[in-house]
Amino acid sequence: MNTLHQAYDPETFRQQGHELVNLLADYLQQVQQNKSSIPAIKWKTPSQSLNFWRTHLEKDDNMDWIAIFKAFLENSVHVHHPQYMGHQISPPVPIAALAGFLGDFLNNGMGVYEMGMASTTVEKMVVDMVAKQMKMGQEAGGILTSGGTLGNLTALLCARSVKVGENIWKEGGGNKLALMVSEQAHYCVDRAVRIMGWGEGGIIKIPCNEQFQIRTDLLPEYFESAQKEGRQVIAVVGSACSTSTGAFDDLEAIASFCQKNNLWFHVDGAHGAATAFSRKYNFLVKGIDQADSLVMDFHKMLLTPSITTALVFRRKKDSFKTFAQRAQYLWSQEENQEWFNLAKRTFECTKLMLSLKVYAILKTYGLELWEEFVTKVLDIGITFGELIRQKPNFELATNPECNIVCFRYVPEIESSLEKLNALNDHIRQSLLEDGAFYIVKTNLNGKLWLRCTFTSPFSEQEDLIELLNRVELLGKEYFERVLEY
Ligand SMILES: *Cc1c(COP(=O)(O)O)cnc(C)c1O
Numbered sequence: 298m299n300t301l302h303q304a305y306d307p308e309t310f311r312q313q314g315h316e317l318v319n320l321l322a323d324y325l326q327q328v329q330q331n332k333s334s335i336p337a338i339k340w341k342t343p344s345q346s347l348n349f350w351r352t353h354l355e356k357d358d359n360m361d362w363i364a365i366f367k368a369f370l371e372n373s374v375h376v377h378h379p380q381y382m383g384h385q386i387s388p389p390v391p392i393a394a395l396a397g398f399l400g401d402f403l404n405n406g407m408g409v410y411e412m413g414m415a416s417t418t419v420e421k422m423v424v425d426m427v428a429k430q431m432k433m434g435q436e437a438g439g440i441l442t443s444g445g446t447l448g449n450l451t452a453l454l455c456a457r458s459v460k461v462g463e464n465i466w467k468e469g470g471g472n473k474l475a476l477m478v479s480e481q482a483h484y485c486v487d488r489a490v491r492i493m494g495w496g497e498g499g500i501i502k503i504p505c506n507e508q509f510q511i512r513t514d515l516l517p518e519y520f521e522s523a524q525k526e527g528r529q530v531i532a533v534v535g536s537a538c539s540t541s542t543g544a545f546d547d548l549e550a551i552a553s554f555c556q557k558n559n560l561w562f563h564v565d566g567a568h569g570a571a572t573a574f575s576r577k578y579n580f581l582v583k584g585i586d587q588a589d590s591l592v593m594d595f596h597k598m599l600l601t602p603s604i605t606t607a608l609v610f611r612r613k614k615d616s617f618k619t620f621a622q623r624a625q626y627l628w629s630q631e632e633n634q635e636w637f638n639l640a641k642r643t644f645e646c647t648k649l650m651l652s653l654k655v656y657a658i659l660k661t662y663g664l665e666l667w668e669e670f671v672t673k674v675l676d677i678g679i680t681f682g683e684l685i686r687q688k689p690n691f692e693l694a695t696n697p698e699c700n701i702v703c704f705r706y707v708p709e710i711e712s713s714l715e716k717l718n719a720l721n722d723h724i725r726q727s728l729l730e731d732g733a734f735y736i737v738k739t740n741l742n743g744k745l746w747l748r749c750t751f752t753s754p755f756s757e758q759e760d761l762i763e764l765l766n767r768v769e770l771l772g773k774e775y776f777e778r779v780l781e782y
Contacts, residue, residue, distance in 0.1 A: 308452070316363050318717070324370060325391070328378045329755055337378040339371060346372070371399055372423040374735060379755040382764070383735040385568050387595075388753055389602040389654075390666070395498050396657035397602045400650035407648045408640040420652035421636050426659065427593060427607045430573050432586040438613030439590075440642050441651040444604040445500045446485040448592035451644055453489045454531065455590060455619040456561035462533040463621040469494075475500045475523055477530040479511035479546055483565060498528060508695050509542040509741070511535070513550035520558065532561035537582050538569035540747070542694055542703040543678070543701025545569060548584030556587075563593040567606070568661030569699060571598035574667040581698060582779035598752075599667050601654040616642045618679070670754060677751040681761050688765055690772070694746050703739060703746040706772035719746040723779075724771045735763055741747075 298306070323689050327335050349372070358364055375381055377388040389397070400416070407413040419730045420441050428437035442448040444510060456465060457474065465471050474495050480502040490500040501519055501638050502513050516533070516625060523530050533555050535546040548564060555562035564570065564585055570593035572578045573585065585591060590781060595605040610616045617634045619642060640646055682697035694703035712720075722745055725738045738747045747768065 308775075311766050317366055318369065318686055319367055320363065321391075324375075325377060325495075328375060328753075331702060331780075332379050332755075333733070335378065335437040338374045338732045341372065350738050362534045362593045368379050370441045373457040374636050376734075377755070379753050379757065379760050380734045380764070381649065381753050382751055382756070382760075384754065385597045385750045386603065387597060387600045389596075390600045390658060390662075391656045391779060394659050396653040400653045403650065405650055406646075408638075408646050410635075410639075413639070413650060416650035417637055417639055419656045420639070423652045423655045423659070424523060424607055424609060428553040428609045430664075431582075431591065431609065433571070433588070433591075433609060433611050434586075436612045437443050437609055438616070438636065439607065439609040439616055441655075442592075442606045442608050442643060443645055443648060443651070445483075445565070445594045445597075445606050445683045445745075446488070447644055448567070448608040449565055450489040450492060450608075451556070451619060452590040452592060453486075453493065453534075455610065455615055456503075456532045456563060457493060458618040458621065459589075459615050460561055461529075461617060466621050472496060472499075473527055473529055475499045475528040476534060477503055477516065478534040479503055479505055479536050480667065481509050481533060481540065481541060481544060482536050483540045485569065485571050486534055486565060498526075501528075501530070501613050501769070505544070505732055508698075509539060509544040509589075511546045511551070513547050514683060515553065516551070516554045530558075530560065532563055534563045534565055535566050535584075535588075535715050537566040537572075538699060538701065540568065540651060540701075541741060543699045543750075544695065545581045545698055545725050548574065548582060548587070550584075552584045552587035555589075555610070561589045562587060563564060564588040566591050566680075567594045568597050571667065572675065572699065574599070574664060575671040576676065577672050578699070586587065587611075595655055598671060599655070600658060600670060601651065605651045605654055620644075632725040644737045667711075673754060674751045674756075677761070678702050678749075678754055680713045680758060681749065681751070684758075684761055684765060687771075690769065691765070694741055694744075700751040701748070703741065704747045705744070706768055708772065710775050712745065720772060720775055721745050721747055724768055726766065727771050727775075734767065736764070 353368055376386055385509045405416060406415040407417060410417055424439045443450060461471060471496055487500050501523055503515055503519055507511050520530055531553050535548045535551045537548060552562050570582060570585060570591060572581045592608050595606045596603040597602040614634060678697045678700035681702050682693060685691045687694050690707055690709060692705050692707045706724060707717060725747055728734050728736060737748045739746050
């Protein structure tokens with residue numbers, strides 16, 4: 298058999314597939330039943346990692362492909378681990394990961410209808426389901442995009458076409474346009490503005506209150522002064538929630554400001570729009586139904602693999618204005634608002650069969666799975682906040698509203714900002730190198746905070762307590778060894 302035939306051999310594939318699933322099922326069992334036997338992360342420095350993989354590539358192991366999979370499993374972050382509490386990413390439910398595998402295998406391109414008939418049709422149904430859950434009305438609809446970053450850019454391009462007119466797409470310009478957003482917004486909003494050519498003055502950052510929510514009382518003042526400077530403000534972006542601290546902006550207040558001033562209201566709900574699926578926590582996104590457009594990542598809070606994002610428009614006809622551009626070889630009737638020719642409305646030409654992963658969950662478990670998961674991880678965030686409040690020498694950045702919590706260790710003895718930052722930086726680095734827990738850090742107004750996002754369905758109160766005890770121990774050790782007060 299030549300290599301090409303060997304690579305497509307059905308029997309080899311059958312064996313590989315079975316062995317891979319066995320490997321992953323064992324991993325899933327291990328993190329649930331014997332978590333201390335496997336770290337959340339096995340830390341390597343970049344140069345250690347490079348050495349490891351170079352050696353791995355050179356090793357002559359006679360086509361031992363399962364060794365490839367094992368090496369990746371071992372050297373990746375274990376997002377299903379109860380002590381994975383790091384960046385916002387879902388531990389995919391197995392059925393959604395399998396659907397992703399199916400999509401990779403079928404590899405339909407999605408740009409035009411017949412190159413993805415099933416997943417294009419299901420994409421429409423999935424986005425309609427999201428629009429319904431957000432109560433956005435009968436006219437709502439949209440698309441799936443490869444990530445929230447691209448979703449936000451696409452939404453803002455649409456806002457520009459609707460508010461300024463489609464000529465801007467033809468002729469360029471628009472460097473006097475602007476939008477307003479919280480200073481805590483995700484950096485991709487800033488990038489989108491600069492990609493559109495509005496420059497630094499095109500992003501007007503509104504200060505936050507002490508809970509890191511946008512100060513909506515300042516919107517009129519900033520709006521007026523932008524106008525005086527000759528800027529045409531066309532949109533306000535609400536964060537639901539902000540990435541660093543998990544703060545939810547007051548969407549109702551932003552909506553009414555936008556309505557009054559004829560502005561586009563976009564909600565960046567990449568992380569937190571998913572709270573609409575929890576009866577207990579959907580109050581956090583009150584007002585989201587009034588958004589002109591919204592973005593929600595399934596891969597952050599709704600248990601699909603990366604990256605699967607819903608971009609929903611309040612009036613689906615708006616979405617056809619985003620790219621008012623001809624590509625005649627793709628479709629014949631440019632002006633028709635065909636929901637089934639996705640490339641008319643998406644940035645991507647070829648794109649993954651994204652809807653498959655969502656549909657597999659929806660069809661198998663229904664909305665109930667998301668209800669349970671979202672409620673559980675938000676409960677954990679709130680509980681963690683309570684545990685921190687009860688513990689001496691710990692400080693919270695904000696009152697946790699969801700599953701993102703920022704905190705730090707503060708020894709009794711008075712200490713400078715720099716020393717406290719160094720102390721908490723050391724704690725985080727020690728945790729990383731130890732690997733039992735994976736948490737991250739963030740900087741808020743010059744202060745370094747330890748940051749957790751709870752996304753493992755297997756995290757329990759004992760994990761929270763163990764983490765705090767470790768942080769305390771590391772803090773005390775460092776304090777005694779290194780700091781001279
Ligand atoms: C994660 C995040 C993004 C970016 O989304 P990707 O899917 O990672 O591209 C944008 N905004 C917010 C608020 C986020 O939390």
